[in-house]
Amino acid sequence: MPHQPLPIQTEKPVYSWAGHDLASQELQMAKNVASLPFVFKHVSLMPDVHLGKGALVGSVIATKDAIIPAAVGVDIGCGMAALKLPFKGDRLDGKLKQIRKDLEAIIPVGFEENKDVDKTVSNWGGWQNFKDLHRGVKNLESKALKQMGSLGGGNHFIEVCLDEENNVWLMLHSGSRHIGNKLAQCHIGTAKDLLKLAETKVPDPDLAYFVKGTPEFEAYWRDLQWAQNYAHFNRDVMLARFKKVIEKHLAGGKPTKALMFVNCHHNYAEQETHFDEEIYVTRKGAVRARQEDYGIIPGSMGAKSYIVKGKGNVMSYCSCSHGAGRLMSRAKAKKTFTLDDLVAQTAGVECRKDTGIIDEIPAAYKPIEQVMAQQADLVEVVATLKQVLCIKG
Numbered sequence: 467m468p469h470q471p472l473p474i475q476t477e478k479p480v481y482s483w484a485g486h487d488l489a490s491q492e493l494q495m496a497k498n499v500a501s502l503p504f505v506f507k508h509v510s511l512m513p514d515v516h517l518g519k520g521a522l523v524g525s526v527i528a529t530k531d532a533i534i535p536a537a538v539g540v541d542i543g544c545g546m547a548a549l550k551l552p553f554k555g556d557r558l559d560g561k562l563k564q565i566r567k568d569l570e571a572i573i574p575v576g577f578e579e580n581k582d583v584d585k586t587v588s589n590w591g592g593w594q595n596f597k598d599l600h601r602g603v604k605n606l607e608s609k610a611l612k613q614m615g616s617l618g619g620g621n622h623f624i625e626v627c628l629d630e631e632n633n634v635w636l637m638l639h640s641g642s643r644h645i646g647n648k649l650a651q652c653h654i655g656t657a658k659d660l661l662k663l664a665e666t667k668v669p670d671p672d673l674a675y676f677v678k679g680t681p682e683f684e685a686y687w688r689d690l691q692w693a694q695n696y697a698h699f700n701r702d703v704m705l706a707r708f709k710k711v712i713e714k715h716l717a718g719g720k721p722t723k724a725l726m727f728v729n730c731h732h733n734y735a736e737q738e739t740h741f742d743e744e745i746y747v748t749r750k751g752a753v754r755a756r757q758e759d760y761g762i763i764p765g766s767m768g769a770k771s772y773i774v775k776g777k778g779n780v781m782s783y784c785s786c787s788h789g790a791g792r793l794m795s796r797a798k799a800k801k802t803f804t805l806d807d808l809v810a811q812t813a814g815v816e817c818r819k820d821t822g823i824i825d826e827i828p829a830a831y832k833p834i835e836q837v838m839a840q841q842a843d844l845v846e847v848v849a850t851l852k853q854v855l856c857i858k859g
Contacts, residue, residue, distance in 0.1 A: 476500035482511040485840045498669035504532040510782045513840035514791025520672025523751035526785045531678040540650040543697025544641030544733040546762035550726035553634040557716045562816040574616040587614045602652035610645040615703035622859035627851035642697035653686045728760045732788035755786040765834030767856045768811045774845035786844040790834040796825035817856040
């Protein structure tokens with residue numbers, strides 16, 4: 467628990483919920499961020515903290531009158547969504563393989579996109595503002611339309627889970643797809659160009675920032691909010707399709723009422739009030755956890771996941787971890803583990819079992835139970851889930 471700041475000399479203190487001593491590179495990255503003059507009060511590091519670009523993944527960065535585009539990252543609005551349905555796990559017996567096939571047919575994964583655009587997608591209100599986005603994405607409206615309702619790649623996933631009372635949950639992890647990535651790249655490039663022109667010194671070029679009141683800040687903030695809304699709605703669209711597939715198999719296609727619904731970002735920035743001041747809060751791999759907030763903290767595809775309720779801890783800027791956090795890089799995981807390891811670690815889960823997803827093997831991530839133990843003062847557990855089906859992006 468963060469009773470004292472990290473032992474590094476910085477402009478502002480850094481509080482860490484990590485259950486381990488940070489490595490030298492991680493300490494330097496934390497120091498770089500905390501040394502920026504516009505950082506507000508302190509920087510908070512979540513239990514799943516690990517190396518990122520410019521700033522650590524698992525950092526909560528509060529700022530006054532400035533924002534760092536690369537700290538938000540390129541998957542703007544990436545996050546989680548979950549539904550609790552009125553079914554028990556025994557209803558899934560013998561159906562998981564077909565459910566997985568049906569999901570893969572209706573929700574594009576990886577680089578794939580929807581062949582057709584349905585009315586739910588075309589009627590989304592955000593399209594009317596597309597014309598106002600950065601000129602670098604003007605030719606991407608058709609692609610953005612077709613990617614709405616698609617999962618993407620990397621560590622994005624779709625899961626059917628069971629809680630401790632054998633209730634069925636639907637869960638997925640995705641963001642703002644190519645359009646969010648492209649918007650982020652455009653603005654990160656602009657921030658770096660401005661930094662060079664102004665000859666402003668920052669400890670890392672990836673900490674280039676925009677100052678409130680400038681046209682560049684206003685343009686980024688507008689595009690950021692748009693991409694975050696796209697990501698949120700993208701998860702809604704997929705979850706609705708997901709629910710229909712489950713209802714087809716478990717309820718004869720009859721619509722059912724969800725018992726609980728959560729949709730939360732974990733790569734994003736918002737204007738919030740903390741310590742009686744209005745500031746910008748960037749959560750780079752962190753979930754908002756005010757007292758009234760519900761969040762999702764997933765483990766790896768062979769581990770538990772958690773539905774949580776925030777405790778509103780002011781020292782974390784009302785935040786918690788966004789997952790288990792990587793223990794090793796994708797490249798190292800591929801060198802370290804074999805297909806047999808993957809099969810053993812995903813026993814009992816209906817999922818791909820091939821060399822293409824060894825980088826997502828559970829052992830490449832920190833133990834989720836350890837991560838949860840480190841944030842008992844940030845969240846309370848509402849439900850503990852274990853996946854029985856997993857589709858990786």
